[in-house]
Amino acid sequence: MRLLRAAFALSLSCALVAGAAFAQADAGEEPIGVPQSGHGLRDRDFGVVTHQFGLERQVEMYQWRASGDGYTQVWNSAPIDSSHFAPGHENPKTLPLESRRWWAQDATLDDHAIDRSVLQTLGQWRLFRPNFSRLPANLAASFQPEGDGLGSAENPLEPRVGDLRILWRELQLPPLEGKVELRDGVWHLAPGAAQAAMTAAGKSNAVELPDDQDRALLPWLLGGATFVVVAGLIWRRVRRRREARPLH
16 A cells, blocks of 8 residues: 555656646746735624634534434534424524634735635635634623633533534635646636645545555556646647637
8 A cells, every 4th residue: 555655646746746837837927925815804793813814703503403212412503403303302493693704805926816716725724712802792791712712601511502602713825836827917726726635635535455456556557647647738738829829
């Protein structure tokens, strides 16, 4: 398995390097600076602020849920319909607060705007503990710090149905070299960047193969990766030339 992983890593590295080099020659410009998020993002309800590229508020409510022949209490981000539950197991019909997500509107790289698709595809959500010094007085009376967020339970160890807990995450961007290209003055996803991001996210679902299959698949893996890279580069070159032809 180690041999197969090494071969895959080598093939992927070659593909990324070749793709990045081709994009640089084709688009004429590669990012050289550090992405800037622009103005900070604010959850005005709670006074939570981040200077990253996205802000997310996650709200969960403690509720009854049917489990086998009985019921259990769980945290859930959406209301659980209890209309068919036995008496004494009623849930609130709605959450008094909603989960929300905010995106940076003026993110830039090398003084050029970054398209939101770059943030949505390449951004990485990270849990963070806000500074609750700006928590409005009415909410401060209902919520208290709980872990990295806030909770409404009087005793966090014994929450009751209807109690809320709230967490916040912020969106961070990895280095963008080879992942974006400049088109019409805006940074967009480079071809293949979205697929690479999905592949990286799905690594944990990879199927393990016996060691003897590593060597059998090695030539096919290397050859297939090379073919994909070459074919992709040829296709991009043909497409660019067609777009560059003057119209008659």
